[in-house]
Amino acid sequence: MNKSNLRALLTPIVLALAIVFGMMLNRFLPDRTQVSASSEMFLPVTGSKLDLIISMIQNSYVDTVDTRQIVENTIPVLLKDLDPHTVYIPAKDMQRANEGIVGNFGGVGIQFYKYLDTVTVVKVVPGGPSEKAGIKDGDRIVRVNDSLVAGVKMGQDKIQELMRGELGTKVELTIARRGEPKLITKEVVRGSIPVKSVDVAYMLNDTTGYLKTNTFGMHTYAEFMQALVKLKAEGMRKIIIDLRENEGGVLPIAIQMINEFLDADRLILYTQGQAQPRADYKSNGKGQFKDLRVDVLISEFSASASEIFAGAIQDNDRGLIIGRRSFGKGLVQEQRMLPDGSALRLTVARYYTPSGRSIQKPYNEGKEKYYNDLYNRLVHGEFSQKDSIVFDENLKYQTVGGRTVYGGGGIMPDVFVPADTTGVSRYLSDVTRTQFLYEYTFDFMDRHRPEMTNLKDYKQIQNYLKSFDLVNEMANYAARRGLKRDEKGIKESYQVLRTRIEAYIARHTIDDEGFYPILGQIDNTLQEAIKQ
Template sequence: MNKSNLRALLTPIVLALAIVLGMMINRFLPDRGQMSVAAGVYPQMGNKLDVILGMIQHSYVDTVNMTELIENSIPIILNDLDPHTIYIPAKDMQRANEGIIGNFGGVGVQFYKYLDTVTVVKVVPGGPSEKAGILDGDRIIRVGDSVVAGVNKNTDQIMAMMRGEFGSKVDLTIVRRGEPKPIKKTVTRGSIPVKSVDVAYMLNDTTGYLKTNTFGMVTYMEFMNAMESLKQAGMKKIIIDLRENEGGVLETAIKMINEFLDADKLILYTQGNARARMDFTSNGQGRYKDIRVDVLISEFSASASEIFAGAIQDNDRGLIIGRRSFGKGLVQEQRPLSDGSAVRLTVARYYTPSGRSIQKPYDQGKEKYYSDIYNRMMHGEFSQRDSITFDENLKYQTVGGRTVYGGGGIMPDVFVPADTTGATRYLAAVTRTQFLYDYTFDFMDRHRNEMKDLKDYKAIQRYLKQFDLVNEMANYAARRGLKRNDKEIKESYQILRTRIEAYIGRHALDDIGFYPIIGQIDNTLQEAIKQ
């Protein structure tokens, strides 16, 4: 069959499947009455589709896997909608929901594939692997009956082998320093938390810092626990870091924003073609209404992160610091389908309290939509605020009368350009090849016993002063094939040294050992501390 005939055959099928999908989605609409005008059309179209599908199933020249045909066609149907309406096959639902639900079934280790060997970076405290006797630094050479050392398996494949139903068992065969033979450990899989608040600590006597990577079902609880801890430590101001946070559950963002606002303050409103306007306002019961709050954003802060930043900005509650956010102002609902799959369907736009829609245009296709960040960089936006042009027709006012703009992301109150100080080709190469990270892992492996009693990042940095870390790393990278460039190493010295210390801090103490060190060269964070 030539391409023309094949296209002629598939086109009516795809169109028909679109109608079927619409019927399936309609079953899960919260208000069926709103769809009554179109209800009389669906049976006629459904019958036509049944006929076409029946033709294929019973009369087509070859055997057709109808389930596979539909699975492959649904993403094509959704492709011409907005970029955030997606289909999630049943096989992918568990992974898709992990960040939202906040847990998964697994063995409880962070691992890194170092020199083709799966090496335990960190054992989750109190988790299944710790109970089974797995230690930081152990090499996993076999999962069940499958060899994972020295074989061509990527991280996702190995992770899938370790995950499974709560209560199920898996044998891990490990190699440990000082032990002459491999050791087999049987691990009973448990509920492993997916942490959404990466870290929370005091920057100084009065300023707290909290970084969250998503807005999931358990994020609010993590957030409140972290905030209470910081308050007990003397916090008078909080810097909330939403850089690279791509969003999540709308209700979680609303609950977090509510903690900072007086009563009856508009947080946002939503509205769609089939949805009447719905306002979300603060209830006045927030615990941190008197705490100064500033928010860090970047070009990868999206959705719920932008809702949070927009509500703080439009209510003149605090400063937004960083660079223009992504520009996602659409609300999705996850609609389950009968086979365990789901559609995340865009049902409304959200608007910040001033009335802004911050959704950037998507009418020229997904490729251009997602390349917008690259185009911003090439246009100079990452380095110059003045390179951004605003549409005067999309001008709005905060409650205090400040001018803000809609049409594509949240523009910060304090613009901080991307820091290019110390950027060299050598720095890019040692980062791209992961030799810098590999060196820190190798260092930790050799000094693990000496560092086991170091309790905070300050102790780690004091310990590391005795080592010529940058020079050692450069020699390590040279042995792995990256030629030294002493001139560029000198130019990038401070960045290299700080990154090395931060990665070693993470190996030793997890994120609480990483962020306080890397923050020392984080110009956006340092600007926020000055405000």
């Protein structure tokens, strides 16, 4: 058989075997669609692993899900192991979070209190939208637009939310007014309502001024300067600046305020972080009050910018720090906006006082222990005994004048003043906790509003109140509300009760200009500062 005949014979057999082999091989290989889908899982992608997972859920998950809510829930988990002050602020909370910093909000311009299910106007903001619309102190608010607020279970926050809104928008208030037989409807155009950052400024005596500020916001410096100029014109030669319960705010504002008291080229503070080189902040010598004596009051609730202020005054030997060790918050946050209007307040550096002290207390043992620090201080006796504080000799620093100061977290005062326990009793605690003391003062003011309207300062108010047996009246009021009289507790706390009652009535009458001067009469930290 020649070769051509052999090739002709074998060709059909080879083709048949190839077809059979191909069919067998195909059984053991995935189809093209399977290979394609599997390959996609390993294709290069842009962004992080988290971006990829969110994309997978969004495009391939079996059910419909709200990936935006997944992201909102995930962000706090991402941040939980960072420092205690790196926080995420959802877009819905941004306006409220920034009010203290910006210094205003859109509202109707009233202070109100919900007493016995009745929303009562305590004070109308002078020159504000409600005053222009004819709202008066003592008016009862029945409705806000179509929402009934009288006689229903609704918290103050919800009522406040109803009254706030965008500037220029209208809100209809339905009110009941004493002497008017029918309800009155007033249309109020929401305006810019200032958030006051300087609570009060007044003269304690012929030469000593007192100024209390609750934050460091965008308008604080202007309020601060206006108050100091006024007090100086009244004869002030020493200023006591009260930063107790002031949790901080905007760093540049604090620097402006400190600058007013320092000679040129004095270090105010410096900041430094892993991604940020050291940045020094120094005085320019243009301050108006470089010769004014300065004392600063602090407490365990003074934080951040308050501690920067106190530390700069102390390390430059510019004045005395009086009170108790401050909170210990010395981390720098930058607020970085996100596309949906939310923000991340990210810690980027630490604050250091001029002597080199880090203000920040340790947080490496977790956030729970960090925030329990104040309770632990109380248990260890730090609020009552200076000697209970143990200083770390490795954290010893020197002021400009050579005085020794210590780091380790917070600012230690030059003059320690223990927490005042004078007049403390179980009854005082109970009548405060139940709000009966405060509610009595509101009820008193409401009943005596006509004759108190013309009282202009705290001295006139205290003189007017002399004829009233305020403590016993309050105790009887509380008893009618369910808190049994405690004669022993009333006697032990009599002076504290009397002063607090007078202070609250004064606040209802003329705001903080009445409250703080009266409360200051039993404020042991303030009284110690006056002696210095």
